[in-house]
Amino acid sequence: MLDLLGTATVAGGHPRVTRLVERNGHWLVPAIFIGVGVVILASSGVVGHLLDLAR
Numbered sequence: 001m002l003d004l005l006g007t008a009t010v011a012g013g014h015p016r017v018t019r020l021v022e023r024n025g026h027w028l029v030p031a032i033f034i035g036v037g038v039v040i041l042a043s044s045g046v047v048g049h050l051l052d053l054a055r
Helices: 002-012 015-044 046-054
Strands: none
Touching: 002 015, 015 046
16 A cells, blocks of 8 residues: 555656646546546446346
């Protein structure tokens, strides 16, 4: 976990990453949150349960 945090800290301070977030942050942040939500829904089995209810 600390390796991931260290990597994120180094990457977050990189000039290219900083410019990317400055230019596209208003699109990037919602896309990341939607992606996290999709992963949570898929891994929890909610999607499969909803598909079973639809049949």
